[in-house]
Amino acid sequence: MNRLYDALPVLAQNLACTWEGYRRGRARYTKHFHRTLRNWTESLHAPIEQLHEIQWTRLQHLIEVARTSVPYYQDLAPVSKATDPIQAIRQTLDTIQPLEKMTYRNAAEQFVSSHIPRSRLQKNFTGGTTGTALPIFYTAESLAEEYATVWRLRMEQQCRILDSNLTFNGQSVVPFSQSDAPFWRHNAYGRQTLFSVYHMTPRNLERYIEAITRSRAKYVQGYPSALHLVARAMIEAGRTLPKGSLKAVFTSSESLLAFQRETIEKAFGTRVWDRYGSGEFSVSMTECELGNLHVDMEFCIVEVEIEEETELFERGSFMVTGLSNSATPLLRYRIGDSGTRLKKPCPCGRAGDVFLDVDGRNEDFIMTPDGRLIGRLDHIFKKQVDILEAQIRQDSKEAVEILIVPDEGYNETSEANVTKEVRRRLGNEIHVDIRTVELIPRERNGKFRAVKSTVGRMET
Ligand SMILES: [Zn+2]
Numbered sequence: 001m002n003r004l005y006d007a008l009p010v011l012a013q014n015l016a017c018t019w020e021g022y023r024r025g026r027a028r029y030t031k032h033f034h035r036t037l038r039n040w041t042e043s044l045h046a047p048i049e050q051l052h053e054i055q056w057t058r059l060q061h062l063i064e065v066a067r068t069s070v071p072y073y074q075d076l077a078p079v080s081k082a083t084d085p086i087q088a089i090r091q092t093l094d095t096i097q098p099l100e101k102m103t104y105r106n107a108a109e110q111f112v113s114s115h116i117p118r119s120r121l122q123k124n125f126t127g128g129t130t131g132t133a134l135p136i137f138y139t140a141e142s143l144a145e146e147y148a149t150v151w152r153l154r155m156e157q158q159c160r161i162l163d164s165n166l167t168f169n170g171q172s173v174v175p176f177s178q179s180d181a182p183f184w185r186h187n188a189y190g191r192q193t194l195f196s197v198y199h200m201t202p203r204n205l206e207r208y209i210e211a212i213t214r215s216r217a218k219y220v221q222g223y224p225s226a227l228h229l230v231a232r233a234m235i236e237a238g239r240t241l242p243k244g245s246l247k248a249v250f251t252s253s254e255s256l257l258a259f260q261r262e263t264i265e266k267a268f269g270t271r272v273w274d275r276y277g278s279g280e281f282s283v284s285m286t287e288c289e290l291g292n293l294h295v296d297m298e299f300c301i302v303e304v305e306i307e308e309e310t311e312l313f314e315r316g317s318f319m320v321t322g323l324s325n326s327a328t329p330l331l332r333y334r335i336g337d338s339g340t341r342l343k344k345p346c347p348c349g350r351a352g353d354v355f356l357d358v359d360g361r362n363e364d365f366i367m368t369p370d371g372r373l374i375g376r377l378d379h380i381f382k383k384q385v386d387i388l389e390a391q392i393r394q395d396s397k398e399a400v401e402i403l404i405v406p407d408e409g410y411n412e413t414s415e416a417n418v419t420k421e422v423r424r425r426l427g428n429e430i431h432v433d434i435r436t437v438e439l440i441p442r443e444r445n446g447k448f449r450a451v452k453s454t455v456g457r458m459e460t
Contacts, residue, residue, distance in 0.1 A: 006175040014186045017173055017194060021187030029161060033144035033151075040148050040298050041155065048351040049085075051297040056085035058323040059092065059301065066329040069115040072107065073329065089301065098319050098332045101134070108135045111328045121327055126279025134280070137328045142281045145324040149296040153273055153286040157248040159219050164191035166215060168222025168230065169253070170446020174199060181207035193217070197226040197446045201438045202388070202405075205233040213239055220268060221250040225389075225448035228260040231267030232388060236408070243269040252277060254447060255359060276358045282322035282333050285355060288348040293339075295353040299324050302353055303332065304341050313356060315340045364449075365456035367397040369429040377451050380421040386410040387418075391440045394453035399431035406436050 005016055043054060059079075066073035080091035104111060112121070121137045151161070159165075173185040174196035183199040186192070193215060195208060208230050220227070227249065234240050249268050251261075252275040261272050276285040276293055283300045285293040295302050300322050307316040318339065319332040339358040346354040365373035381390045388405040402418065404410070415434055422432050442448055 006177075010182065010185070013173070014188070017185045017187045018189050021190035021192060025190055027140065028143060028147045030140060030144050032141050033147055036145050036148040037151055037155075040152055040296075043298060044152060044156075045350060048345070051352050052085040052089065054298050055301055055323065056089055058298070059089060059321070062321075062323055062326055062329050063092065063331075065113050065115055065326045066331065069113040070111060070329055072110040073331070093301070093303065093321070093332060096331050098334055099330055100334055101336060104330065104333070105134055108137075108328075111330065112137050113327055113329065116327050124279065136280050138281055138325050139327045142325045142327060145299060146277070146281055146284065149277070149284040149286060149299050150275065152296075153275060154219070154248070154250060157219070157271075157273060159247050162191060163218035163247075164193075164216060166193045166195060166212065166217045166220045166222075168195050168197055168220070168226040170197060170223070170442070172196070172198065172446070182211070183207060184211055195222075195226075195230075197223060198442055199439075200226065200229050202233070205230060206237070209234050209237055209239050213241065217246065219246055219248050219250065221252075223447060224251045224254050224256040224260045224264070224274075226446075227251065227264050227268075229389065231264045232407075234267040235263065240267045241269040246270040248273055250275065276337075278320075278335060280322065280328075280330060280333070280335070281325040282330055282335060283318070283320040285358065288346060288350055288354075290346060290348045292342070292346050292348070293355040293358055294346065294350055295355070297352040304339070307338075312344070313340050313342055364394075364451045364453040366392060366394055366400060366426060366451060366453050367456040368426055369397050370427075371397070373456050374425055377425060380418065380425065381450075384414065384417065386414045389440050389448070390418075391449065392422075392451045392453075394455055397430075397455050399433065400426065401433045401435060403435055403437050403440055405438065405440060410436070 005013060008016065043050065063076060063079050067076045067078075077095040080088040082088040082091055116139060120139055122139065122143070124136050124138070126134050126136050171194055173194045174183050176198060178199070181204070183204055184193050184195045187194060193211070195211075200208070212230070212234070246268055248270055249264055249272045251264075251272055256272065256274045264272050274287045274293065277283065283302060284296040286296060288294055300320055303319040304314055305316045305319060306314045309315070316338055318335050318337050320335050321331050321333065337358060340356040342354050342356060345351060366377060367373055377392055381387050386407045386409040388407045390405070391403045393401045393403065400422070402422065404418070406414070418434060419432055440448065
């Protein structure tokens, strides 16, 4: 959204959101989408052999396109001749060099298939946390298939495309300078209320709660960090939604942490269903009733570079091969996320690869004065009930700054606890500066980052 949009009255902004909703709906919910969703709804409970057959057929097609029309892949070996799909997939992938993000970033044009006319290609940017944009070319079919995975999950929870819903995503629908409600806009076409994730101060959240409790929405979707903030406020205000008034809450785009899930489920009176996906159309996993993440086998192949293994599971970084984007085939793509895969099938009965957890936090590390890189620092705040949100920032290895949005009850003891926890992980050398703030700024894409360090940033 641009400055012209910002200058419009709210009513006109609602019309603009409705128009945008119409445009997006037309792009996503095509004939190909409905056909794919029907097919994949059928294969949701297919036996593993059938899923491997689907994967093998789609992989052969992808490799054929890559070999014959993608400059980067012109020397690719032919596919395996094995008759067993699982063996054929394994042998074929083994001949392919893993792809680094950096390699793709530096030569994105080399990955575009010349089979597809440029007029049919759409371009988007992804790339996540480091701020370096990664261009992605895709077709209308890729987008439709991505949404087939999204809607297969939602339909399992009895949600329908025309159900009214509330969203908490990164769209800048409310001008940043606006200081009074409404902090949301309406997309009448999609029966959608779009809440701003950039205006969530404790004072403004009261207005969010009013809007949520007034709405007749059937489901909620959004970023875990934003939903957690609003859920906390609902619980504190004693204004949680009655059980069963919503069909479901769907989270994506950030790792959903256990405490966030618990709070969101309590406030919204319904179950959270998580999905792990990527802007590159490379991977999709959806949650089952047992809380495990199932690979959408029709959409992608996920390999794990094993770093840790027991009898029950194997853990490591992902190499993903998206089967739905032949416009830009990325084969064995090191996406930068990792996870824990179960070695046995999920007890829920759905076949295919299944993960206990996915660590998608592509977060910065903090560098200590003696040069150590420390990651996963969000744990510092996990048990602090009197902190609404926190962010660790670092611009030199001598010091960190910690921004805290205090909750009721936050006092000197709380601050001392934070210092203690920080010292425990970062040592006594580093200078620690704690600042309480009303709001932690979101990234340009609306996402929240727990750790921001220009000295401990890993380029992936
Ligand atoms: Zn399962």
